[in-house]
Amino acid sequence: MTGVPLKRILQIDDDEDILAVGQAALQGYGGFEVRTAQTGKEALEVAGSFAPQLILLDWMMPGMDGRAILHALQAAPGLAHVPVVYLTAAVSPHLREEALASGAVEVLIKPFVPRQLVAQLNQIWERCGAQG
Amino acid sequence: MPSSLLSAARLHKPVRMARMQGANPGGDERDVKANAFRTIFNAAIAAGLAILLLIAVLAYQAVDAAITSGRQETHTQEVLTGVEEIFAQSERAAAAAHRYAAYGDAAALADFRALASSRVPKELADVVALTREDAEQQQRLAALGRVLGEHFALLERLTMARQSGAPALDYDKLNPMEERIADLAAAVRAKETELLSAYRERAGRTARDAQLTTFWGGLLTMLLVGGAWWIARRYEHERVLVEGRLRAAEEGVRRLTDSVPGLICYMDRERRLIYHNRTYRDVLGLSREQIEGRHAYVVVGAEVYAQSRVYMDRALAGETVAFERVHVLPSGELRHLACSYTPDLDGEGRVIGLYGMHLDITERKRAEAMKGEFIAQVSHELRTPLTSILGALEIVNDGIAGELPPHAMRMVRIAHANTERLLKLVAEILDVQRMSAGQFEVRCEPIDVAALVRQALDASAGLAHKAGITLLADKLPESAPAIGDADRVVQVVGNLVSNAVKFSPRGSTVEVTMDLAPRAVSVAVKDYGEGIPRAMQPRVFERFLQAGSIQGTGLGLAISKGIVEMMGGVIGFTSEEGRGSKFHFTLPRAVPADAEA
Numbered sequence: 001m002t003g004v005p006l007k008r009i010l011q012i013d014d015d016e017d018i019l020a021v022g023q024a025a026l027q028g029y030g031g032f033e034v035r036t037a038q039t040g041k042e043a044l045e046v047a048g049s050f051a052p053q054l055i056l057l058d059w060m061m062p063g064m065d066g067r068a069i070l071h072a073l074q075a076a077p078g079l080a081h082v083p084v085v086y087l088t089a090a091v092s093p094h095l096r097e098e099a100l101a102s103g104a105v106e107v108l109i110k111p112f113v114p115r116q117l118v119a120q121l122n123q124i125w126e127r128c129g130a131q132g
Numbered sequence: 133m134p135s136s137l138l139s140a141a142r143l144h145k146p147v148r149m150a151r152m153q154g155a156n157p158g159g160d161e162r163d164v165k166a167n168a169f170r171t172i173f174n175a176a177i178a179a180g181l182a183i184l185l186l187i188a189v190l191a192y193q194a195v196d197a198a199i200t201s202g203r204q205e206t207h208t209q210e211v212l213t214g215v216e217e218i219f220a221q222s223e224r225a226a227a228a229a230h231r232y233a234a235y236g237d238a239a240a241l242a243d244f245r246a247l248a249s250s251r252v253p254k255e256l257a258d259v260v261a262l263t264r265e266d267a268e269q270q271q272r273l274a275a276l277g278r279v280l281g282e283h284f285a286l287l288e289r290l291t292m293a294r295q296s297g298a299p300a301l302d303y304d305k306l307n308p309m310e311e312r313i314a315d316l317a318a319a320v321r322a323k324e325t326e327l328l329s330a331y332r333e334r335a336g337r338t339a340r341d342a343q344l345t346t347f348w349g350g351l352l353t354m355l356l357v358g359g360a361w362w363i364a365r366r367y368e369h370e371r372v373l374v375e376g377r378l379r380a381a382e383e384g385v386r387r388l389t390d391s392v393p394g395l396i397c398y399m400d401r402e403r404r405l406i407y408h409n410r411t412y413r414d415v416l417g418l419s420r421e422q423i424e425g426r427h428a429y430v431v432v433g434a435e436v437y438a439q440s441r442v443y444m445d446r447a448l449a450g451e452t453v454a455f456e457r458v459h460v461l462p463s464g465e466l467r468h469l470a471c472s473y474t475p476d477l478d479g480e481g482r483v484i485g486l487y488g489m490h491l492d493i494t495e496r497k498r499a500e501a502m503k504g505e506f507i508a509q510v511s512h513e514l515r516t517p518l519t520s521i522l523g524a525l526e527i528v529n530d531g532i533a534g535e536l537p538p539h540a541m542r543m544v545r546i547a548h549a550n551t552e553r554l555l556k557l558v559a560e561i562l563d564v565q566r567m568s569a570g571q572f573e574v575r576c577e578p579i580d581v582a583a584l585v586r587q588a589l590d591a592s593a594g595l596a597h598k599a600g601i602t603l604l605a606d607k608l609p610e611s612a613p614a615i616g617d618a619d620r621v622v623q624v625v626g627n628l629v630s631n632a633v634k635f636s637p638r639g640s641t642v643e644v645t646m647d648l649a650p651r652a653v654s655v656a657v658k659d660y661g662e663g664i665p666r667a668m669q670p671r672v673f674e675r676f677l678q679a680g681s682i683q684g685t686g687l688g689l690a691i692s693k694g695i696v697e698m699m700g701g702v703i704g705f706t707s708e709e710g711r712g713s714k715f716h717f718t719l720p721r722a723v724p725a726d727a728e729a
Contacts, residue, residue: 015516021523028532060512089515092508094573111519111555114526 006125008033010052012043012069013087014061022056025114030121040064040072047079054125059088059099067102074103083128085121087112169367173360180356187349194342201335207262208328212321214259219317221252222280226310229287233294241291248284256280269323276316283309395469395490398476401483403428403444417462440471447473447486456493468497500569507565514558522551560687564675567694574617574698578722581612581621581653585644588625595630600638603629608646614653614719616699621719624695625655627688628715632659635713649721652701656716664707672705
């Protein structure tokens with residue numbers, strides 16, 4: 001499929017260190033342009049100006065949790081079709097089903113292997129975001 | 133409910149309870165003793181009755197003999213009197229005849245004629261009639277009759293002589309005739325007297341026999357009845373003793389079971405509640421009368437009965453069953469109960485009831501749920517920092533964050549490897565928790581086991597290399613479609629391979645092979661290590677089992693077993709001490725739609 005290559009990723013996580021490692025990995029291995037946000041509110045602000053092609057979102061967050069943020073993002077103008085990928089440390093047997101049902105395109109499990117994360121994101125992009 | 137049912141239940145109970153507690157040691161011995169008692173008692177009574185019967189027969193015979201003897205005596209007396217009378221009258225007749233002959237006394241003549249023609253013959257006829265059965269006497273009496281006839285004829289001639297003045301008769305003829313009459317009468321009397329004494333003797337003998345028999349028989353009967361009475365008293369004493377012991381045992385069992393916080397009951401084949409403890413009453417909120425002797429359906433209610441019925445069926449078919457159920461207290465509170473039904477068998481192995489035990493595990497369930505939540509939470513909290521650590525180390529390791537001196541790089545690699553170990557541990561603890569809580573789930577998707585085995589081997593390559601082990605997997609099929617959870621299959625193969633590597637001597641090989649059966653795909657991992665000691669073999673798949681000083685949680689095989697079984701497969705091993713082990717598992721095979729054709 002010849003489409004737009006994945007360049008801009010927004011990563012949302014309440015853990016600052018994970019954001020730092022994630023950013024380093026995505027930039028270092030994938031050469032992506034990465035912006036981060038620690039809360040839903042911040043994410044909406046960043047997304048507005050940054051216009052991410054793909055959003056990497058933590059599932060379990062204090063306050064506004066992953067699902068609420070996902071819904072808020074999808075409700076925002078221009079973000080409705082941006083694929084959202086969950087990145088979570090939670091392990092629940094029905095996690096995947098729940099996540100996909102709430103509107104995410106994929107669920108990736110923490111801890112991630114940085115190089116594999118880049119490969120996985122590229123695959124997901126090929127599958128569901130490249131044509132947009 | 134009919135009262136007979138209740139009393140039957142009560143009668144049945146002490147024995148049941150005593151058996152339940154094992155409080156009746158030597159019960160069989162007592163049974164044997166009781167049987168012996170009963171046999172001796174019955175024999176004594178029977179012997180006594182037989183002796184009494186014998187005494188009765190002998191007594192009858194004695195009385196009969198006495199009566200016969202009495203009758204004979206009367207008869208003899210009559211005969212004797214008759215003979216006496218004949219003799220006396222014949223003498224009187226002779227005297228009258230002589231008087232007439234001497235003095236011409238007309239009255240004497242009339243007297244003689246009356247005696248000779250009527251009274252004496254009549255008397256004789258009476259005596260003849262009395263002795264009709266005695267031929268000897270009859271002969272004698274006939275002779276007597278003849279002599280009397282001749283005597284009276286002579287005397288008649290004497291009287292005639294007086295009337296006609298004819299010469300007197302020869303008195304010499306009369307005298308021997310009188311002697312002969314006296315002799316014959318004496319002979320008849322002697323015979324009768326002899327008979328009488330024989331009868332008397334016989335009657336006396338029979339009476340003596342009866343007396344002796346009655347005395348000794350009575351004595352023996354008294355002894356027998358006394359013995360029987362003594363045995364009955366002993367038996368009764370024993371019975372009272374046993375009953376007392378049973379009651380004490382039952383009371384002990386009751387006190388013991390009442391002190392147990394679990395619900396205990398005993399149900400007969402007809403599912404009537406024969407026994408229950410205080411907790412049972414309390415939890416059900418019923419009185420003793422509302423439980424005892426009643427059908428389980430009535431006691432526990434339709435809903436609980438419906439839940440438990442299938443287990444009762446199985447227990448009454450001879451199986452020991454355990455299950456859990458939720459019970460609603462009369463207050464509306466929910467309690468979790470762990471229940472078990474154990475069949476009660478009689479001596480011949482027939483099920484005659486069941487013992488029910490119900491433990492309130494609500495608190496345990498609550499604690500388990502809390503533990504589960506806690507472990508899930510801790511696992512999440514551990515994984516978050518580990519994500520940062522692992523990611524950071526990976527980035528440094530890969531040189532993305534710039535070059536490090538080789539020595540520092542070695543340290544980074546150590547930190548990296550150990551972080552992975554830590555992660556695996558966290559994952560395993562979570563898996564075990566899920567399995568024990570029954571919350572462990574696997575996916576069931578089409579997978580290629582061959583590809584997953586290769587993936588697991590790739591992941592284990594570093595470990596094997598470090599341990600100096602050669603991984604041999606050159607005979608794997610191209611593909612092996614099956615149904616399962618890809619990640620979990622990799623985890624199982626990884627566990628088996630890393631175990632094999634751990635237990636192999638440096639320089640040896642670990643062989644991984646696969647086999648495609650029509651319905652299953654199997655994977656085997658073989659090592660040439662020390663093997664598993666025989667004693668440890670049955671416990672290989674238990675949690676936390678750890679061999680020697682090998683590192684690890686000891687959870688890997690337990691989890692692998694859980695995973696394989698969840699996917700509908702089987703896991704097992706063969707091991708020989710000193711020669712190595714071979715672990716293998718199967719997965720249900722996916723049959724492609726076009727392969728059916």
